[in-house]
Amino acid sequence: xxxxxxxxxxxxxxxxxxxxxxxxxxxxxxxxxxxxxxxxxxxxxxxxxxxxxxxxxxxxxxxxxxxxxxxxxxxxxxxxxxxxxxxxxxxxxxxxxxxxxxxxxxxxxxxxxxxxxxxxxxxxxxxxxxxxxxxx
Amino acid sequence: xxxxxxxxxxxxxxxxxxxxxxxxxxxxxxxxxxxxxxxxxxxxxxxxxxxxxxxxxxxxxxxxxxxxxxxxxxxxxxxxxxxxxxxxxxxxxxxxxxxxxxxxxxxxxxxxxxxxxxxxxxxxxxxxxxxxxxxx
Amino acid sequence: xxxxxxxxxxxxxxxxxxxxxxxxxxxxxxxxxxxxxxxxxxxxxxxxxxxxxxxxxxxxxxxxxxxxxxxxxxxxxxxxxxxxxxxxxxxxxxxxxxxxxxxxxxxxxxxxxxxxxxxxxxxxxxxxxxxxxxxx
Amino acid sequence: xxxxxxxxxxxxxxxxxxxxxxxxxxxxxxxxxxxxxxxxxxxxxxxxxxxxxxxxxxxxxxxxxxxxxxxxxxxxxxxxxxxxxxxxxxxxxxxxxxxxxxxxxxxxxxxxxxxxxxxxxxxxxxxxxxxxxxxx
Amino acid sequence: xxxxxxxxxxxxxxxxxxxxxxxxxxxxxxxxxxxxxxxxxxxxxxxxxxxxxxxxxxxxxxxxxxxxxxxxxxxxxxxxxxxxxxxxxxxxxxxxxxxxxxxxxxxxxxxxxxxxxxxxxxxxxxxxxxxxxxxx
Amino acid sequence: xxxxxxxxxxxxxxxxxxxxxxxxxxxxxxxxxxxxxxxxxxxxxxxxxxxxxxxxxxxxxxxxxxxxxxxxxxxxxxxxxxxxxxxxxxxxxxxxxxxxxxxxxxxxxxxxxxxxxxxxxxxxxxxxxxxxxxxx
Numbered sequence: 001x002x003x004x005x006x007x008x009x010x011x012x013x014x015x016x017x018x019x020x021x022x023x024x025x026x027x028x029x030x031x032x033x034x035x036x037x038x039x040x041x042x043x044x045x046x047x048x049x050x051x052x053x054x055x056x057x058x059x060x061x062x063x064x065x066x067x068x069x070x071x072x073x074x075x076x077x078x079x080x081x082x083x084x085x086x087x088x089x090x091x092x093x094x095x096x097x098x099x100x101x102x103x104x105x106x107x108x109x110x111x112x113x114x115x116x117x118x119x120x121x122x123x124x125x126x127x128x129x130x131x132x133x134x135x136x
Numbered sequence: 137x138x139x140x141x142x143x144x145x146x147x148x149x150x151x152x153x154x155x156x157x158x159x160x161x162x163x164x165x166x167x168x169x170x171x172x173x174x175x176x177x178x179x180x181x182x183x184x185x186x187x188x189x190x191x192x193x194x195x196x197x198x199x200x201x202x203x204x205x206x207x208x209x210x211x212x213x214x215x216x217x218x219x220x221x222x223x224x225x226x227x228x229x230x231x232x233x234x235x236x237x238x239x240x241x242x243x244x245x246x247x248x249x250x251x252x253x254x255x256x257x258x259x260x261x262x263x264x265x266x267x268x269x270x271x272x
Numbered sequence: 273x274x275x276x277x278x279x280x281x282x283x284x285x286x287x288x289x290x291x292x293x294x295x296x297x298x299x300x301x302x303x304x305x306x307x308x309x310x311x312x313x314x315x316x317x318x319x320x321x322x323x324x325x326x327x328x329x330x331x332x333x334x335x336x337x338x339x340x341x342x343x344x345x346x347x348x349x350x351x352x353x354x355x356x357x358x359x360x361x362x363x364x365x366x367x368x369x370x371x372x373x374x375x376x377x378x379x380x381x382x383x384x385x386x387x388x389x390x391x392x393x394x395x396x397x398x399x400x401x402x403x404x405x406x407x408x
Numbered sequence: 409x410x411x412x413x414x415x416x417x418x419x420x421x422x423x424x425x426x427x428x429x430x431x432x433x434x435x436x437x438x439x440x441x442x443x444x445x446x447x448x449x450x451x452x453x454x455x456x457x458x459x460x461x462x463x464x465x466x467x468x469x470x471x472x473x474x475x476x477x478x479x480x481x482x483x484x485x486x487x488x489x490x491x492x493x494x495x496x497x498x499x500x501x502x503x504x505x506x507x508x509x510x511x512x513x514x515x516x517x518x519x520x521x522x523x524x525x526x527x528x529x530x531x532x533x534x535x536x537x538x539x540x541x542x543x544x
Numbered sequence: 545x546x547x548x549x550x551x552x553x554x555x556x557x558x559x560x561x562x563x564x565x566x567x568x569x570x571x572x573x574x575x576x577x578x579x580x581x582x583x584x585x586x587x588x589x590x591x592x593x594x595x596x597x598x599x600x601x602x603x604x605x606x607x608x609x610x611x612x613x614x615x616x617x618x619x620x621x622x623x624x625x626x627x628x629x630x631x632x633x634x635x636x637x638x639x640x641x642x643x644x645x646x647x648x649x650x651x652x653x654x655x656x657x658x659x660x661x662x663x664x665x666x667x668x669x670x671x672x673x674x675x676x677x678x679x680x
Numbered sequence: 681x682x683x684x685x686x687x688x689x690x691x692x693x694x695x696x697x698x699x700x701x702x703x704x705x706x707x708x709x710x711x712x713x714x715x716x717x718x719x720x721x722x723x724x725x726x727x728x729x730x731x732x733x734x735x736x737x738x739x740x741x742x743x744x745x746x747x748x749x750x751x752x753x754x755x756x757x758x759x760x761x762x763x764x765x766x767x768x769x770x771x772x773x774x775x776x777x778x779x780x781x782x783x784x785x786x787x788x789x790x791x792x793x794x795x796x797x798x799x800x801x802x803x804x805x806x807x808x809x810x811x812x813x814x815x816x
Contacts, residue, residue: 003235004268012806014694014721014763019329030330032337033761040761041694041721043806057155058166059233064265065168081713081720083694097331099275126692126723129336132276139371140404148670150558150585150627169625176625177558177585179670193291194302195369200401201304217577217584219558262556262587284534286422286449286491305489312489313422313449315534353441353448355422398420398451411643412676427737438738440745465563466574467641472673473576505739507683537744540684547779548812601699602710603777608809609712 004051004120005061009071011080014041015096018085039083044101045124046075048109052117062117074108098125102133110135140187140256141197145207147216150177151232154221175219180237181260182211184245188253198253210244234261238269246271276323276392277333281343283352286313287368290357311355314397316373318347320381323390334389346380370397374405382407412459412528413469417479419488422449423504426493447491452509453532454483456517460525470525482516506533510541518543548595548664549605553615555624558585559640562629583627588645589668590619592653596661606661618652642669646677654679684731684800685741689751691760694721695776698765719763722805724781726755728789731798742797754788778805782813790815 017034018027027035034040048071052061078088084096090104102123110119124130153170154163163171170176184207188197214224220232226240238259246255260266289306290299299307306312320343324333350360356368362376374395382391396402425442426435435443442448456479460469486496492504498512510531518527532538561578562571571579578584592615596605622632628640634648646667654663668674697714698707707715714720728751732741762768764776770784782803790799804810 038763083718174627219582310491355446467639603775
């Protein structure tokens with residue numbers, strides 16, 4: 001009897017989409033306004049979804065307080081009010097598209113969870129654009 | 137050609153998380169504020185999702201008016217403006233976590249549907265915490 | 273490494289549910305208020321979900337600007353501020369239920385995408401009723 | 409000690425913006441897509457706001473059950489699943505812009521309320537366009 | 545140059561509407577399901593709105609971190625995961641309608657603010673019912 | 681007979697809160713994480729509210745298409761996907777707090793409107809923090 005529990009969180013960050021192997025013209029053509037060298041930013045809304053069995057003693061799949069702490073340590077502390085390109089090790093050499101940010105967050109949180117759990121990350125870059133990653 | 141139709145509903149209820157086999161200290165340590173003996177409460181928002189083929193004559197998977205009636209009889213009437221622990225048979229001996237409530241609702245609605253339909257229950261305990269159950 | 277990207281869009285349209293092979297009494301009994309011969313209408317909110325691999329050079333699954341253009345050409349231009357029954361070829365002989373509209377939109381957008389992508393359409397007829405179609 | 413209570417409701421309707429004193433060219437130039445002779449439609453979301461003193465015995469400004477009934481009788485029954493131009497007396501000779509619909513609803517509900525109450529109508533034509541009217 | 549700043553917060557609580565001077569029949573007739581002796585509950589969503597001049601040095605009307613602390617101390621700590629009727633001094637002898645809760649919160653927060661500020665409280669009992677109080 | 685019409689829009693931008701007359705320690709103490717020298721960012725959601733009489737010929741207070749164009753020219757083009765501190769003339773010497781951004785937007789849009797209209801700007805920096813300015 002598998003249930004998925006979802007927990008919402010958020011962080012505000014600056015970023016710039018850029019491929020250092022391309023010249024300025026190509027970066028501008030592909031990434032458009034998102035290539036602004038002075039950065040722009042987003043309120044990233046995050047949904048962390050954990051699937052597993054209900055523990056009979058607690059009635060929980062996972063204690064939400066524990067999940068909240070994992071999200072705080074792995075995502076909010078390193079990314080909130082940061083410039084993803086300049087202030088984080090993860091995006092020094094990785095383009096911080098919503099897709100790549102979701103994969104990075106998935107990898108960070110997965111390591112903190114009991115391996116029996118399945119994990120899905122949903123990341124809203126804006127209320128109109130969002131991405132999902134489940135690890136495969 | 138399978139389509140999933142979703143119908144939203146809601147109910148407001150009081151509850152308390154508690155395991156009668158534990159002492160007060162352990163209940164308080166595990167369930168924290170949710171163990172308040174005087175109860176607290178939520179606006180539960182519910183999404184009932186039914187998957188099946190489109191009927192060629194109606195263009196419907198299921199008549200939403202029928203689904204609305206099933207939700208009213210099975211969920212809203214017994215749970216709305218109730219104390220889940222005290223006023224319902226289902227949670228007399230089952231801890232009313234979001235996970236357990238979702239499973240109970242799934243079982244109640246499944247019995248009312250044509251067995252050809254697949255069913256998923258999504259239950260928001262708050263806008264930030266929600267759970268999903270699909271029956272397996 | 274598969275990621276799903278979602279893009280929201282919307283269109284406002286009039287429609288009427290009606291089966292020309294039934295008499296008025298049956299149409300009224302099955303479709304109720306939705307059978308009003310003078311039509312009613314909705315703000316349809318649409319989520320187009322594309323699943324594929326992340327392109328290593330761009331960090332994108334698909335360029336959102338391209339997806340936005342496809343949605344504009346295939347959905348917004350033909351359906352926005354239209355009467356689905358009278359103004360569109362697709363629903364001249366197909367009942368414009370949310371289910372059927374989702375299937376029509378899926379078929380139109382699928383043809384514009386690289387066949388390697390998986391596609392899902394989520395269509396909100398109202399904030400309380402919505403449907404999903406993934407092509408099988 | 410004045411408090412404002414707000415109650416949400418909704419109705420789905422078709423409409424067309426048109427001024428019968430203008431020719432087709434001018435109607436099309438001013439109202440654009442909204443002038444489609446075959447109509448289009450919206451999910452109108454309504455907020456009815458009533459301001460008054462708190463009754464000491466009930467702790468209510470107004471019983472929400474009474475307000476809900478007034479909204480059902482005055483707005484939902486006559487307007488839901490209707491074509492505003494063709495099916496309602498109010499918009500036979502009045503252009504059903506969001507502004508005019510809000511004024512019409514204000515006038516209908518005001519007559520049903522104790523004159524001591526102040527009334528405000530907020531009407532969402534779409535999640536992006538909405539209007540407010542307070543009676544002066 | 546007056547600007548209003550708004551801060552959202554939330555708390556989950558149980559409550560019961562009841563007038564001890566009435567008999568059970570009248571309490572049931574007036575308050576209906578809200579009179580359930582075993583309580584029901586809500587996710588209360590709160591918006592605290594402070595109006596004042598922009599400080600030239602900070603560009604702030606009020607430091608949001610200070611406002612967040614006031615809301616935590618005055619509202620979240622005493623009311624979150626509580627039974628308003630049983631666990632709080634404020635509603636021992638005051639019916640916890642949304643209207644009365646908004647007035648109580650307004651009075652508690654007003655005392656913590658510089659008297660130069662104007663204050664408005666908006667309290668959502670459900671997404672469909674909400675109240676506003678501005679202190680007069 | 682005055683009606684207020686509201687139009688929603690949005691822009692994504694990077695910014696940094698900083699007072700150049702203060703040393704680093706004071707900037708950090710007052711603005712906290714918002715003082716990050718590498719910037720952070722937000723999805724700013726904007727509501728532009730225009731109050732005036734209903735034009736009898738159109739049924740409009742203001743043509744929403746005109747208001748949409750004004751917002752595009754005055755707000756979206758100069759601010760979207762920009763670094764407010766570095767890329768805009770308005771915030772070269774003005775701290776880009778939500779309060780100051782709202783006042784700047786009000787001043788820009790007011791000049792484009794018929795002086796008979798009243799104008800209010802609501803600016804969401806996050807879904808939890810927002811500000812309002814009405815010009816006095």
